[in-house]
Amino acid sequence: MVTKTRLHRFASRLHKWLALFAGVQIILWFASGAYMSFMPIEQVRGEHLIDRHAAKPLPTQPDLSGLASALAQHPDTSSVELLAADGQSFALLHVGHDKAVRVDSATGAVLPTLDANTATQIVLGAWKGTKPRVRDSKLLxxxxxxxxxxxxxxxxxxxxxxxxxxxVSPDSGKI
Known part of the structure; x- marks a missing residue:
């Protein structure tokens, strides 16, 4: 009988602590969900800090003479975007389902993937307001x-x- 009472007491305490643990998690889940519901979605996404779609103007007459040779090298291209960075225009070829290839629109040569410095400059160029200090840049x-x-x-x-x-995508340079 004593063992049965002891087991019942242990089970009751365990149940109480597990309920408290689960209850706290549920309350935190509801609170964070309510916070995300009441905050503007732009702020949740960080769009008040960075303009992810900041368009850099293309040169008035971009040289597209190499685009035909680039398309010949990548026959499975589904779409082409003309973009600009540092005053130079380039084409972003969307190849297959999930691959992007940057090519020089003048020569058709494939451009190398972006390095840490270029990725940092893209982020700082799209930053709204006073530019912050960069803590770190790493390829994940x-x-x-x-x-x-x-x-x-x-x-x-x-x-x-x-x-x-x-x-920042190292292939496309998009944030």
Missing amino acids: TTEPGDYRGDLPVWQVQLADGENTRAY
């Missing part, structure tokens, strides 16, 4: 908890008030 090959896009990707960590992390 495994998915971090706050990014669910294509890999590899450049992660640029900024030393702003919100510890912003921006992600």
